[in-house]
Amino acid sequence: MILTGPAIAAAIQAGDISIDPYDPARISPNAYDWQLGDTLRICDGHLDAAAPTTFTEQHIPKQGFVLQPGLLYLGHTFERTGSERYAQFLNGDRTTGALGIWVHVSAPLGHQGHAIRWTLEIRVARPVRVYPRMTFGKLAFLHPQGVPASYQLQPAKYASSDGIDISRLYEELTVPSGATP
Template sequence: MILVDWQIMDRISRGQIKVEPFEPGLIQPNSLDIRLGDHFVWYVPGDRVIDPYDKESVTAEVEEMTADEVILYPGQFMLAETKEVLSLPDNIVASIEGKSSIARLGIELHQTGGWIDAGFIGSITLEMCNVNQRPVKMYAGMPIGQLVFYTTERAEQPYNLKQDAKYQGQRQATLSRYHENQRLIQ
């Protein structure tokens, strides 16, 4: 079941869902708006291959900055953080969706990583891309996306109890940690 406005407010006020900082005005009929943080990371253009199993190649040739605004150029991919830090209980999951007004500027908010497991605690790393023909300026603190919350049965092993929870407690835009997975031999 998708939580509606009063249910979202109820879960937050009772501490089941934690959002820091929380602004009640960001609650929508079926979601909670989230804002762009001020930390950004991107790969320097080049031909060097990124191997998901090789930490050095994943973390090489990246740039990052903390800023109040950023320009996303056509075709550019950038990781960004949400201003909000989220904490979910073991029976609520969330998905992150873009805001229509931002999508109409050509900004994709997440590529495929739009699911937030029960038990997750941390800021959310956004996987942004500009598919417009023109650069788009974005500002820290602007509503950029929305979280849709779903109630589920209680997870037996929520994200915060998983031994391999690579992104638990993350703050700031976080590069892929796929290299922490065990490579399966075929």
């Protein structure tokens, strides 16, 4: 079950959802309108699941930064969000999609107990200028069924994440010697 805007506001008041910084004007009928943070990581060269991703870091100035097609950008949400009671679902929205921006397509689920600034996967169809703290998507809260299991209590790779994080899949992989990208 998805929470309505008034239910999200009530859960924030009750301390069951944390959004920092929180702006009540960003509540929509079934979500919270989150903002893009001020830093991007631009992934360099070939990506290899068995090796850490190399990147260059770019601050997004007030006058904006132009994203280019064919590149993978990792960004972050301006807000830090979390809940021990609710799961979170983060996605882009129509306003960014209409600009040809695909954001956070592959990993939209935030587990109960995971309080984070989300790492965002960002791709664009055409060059597009983005700005820090622009509305970039929607965050919905879901009421899970069953016995709750906090993400912070699990042996999870990203439990201590707080901002832009590269893939850590390489921690799980063993690559045969002589393998090439």
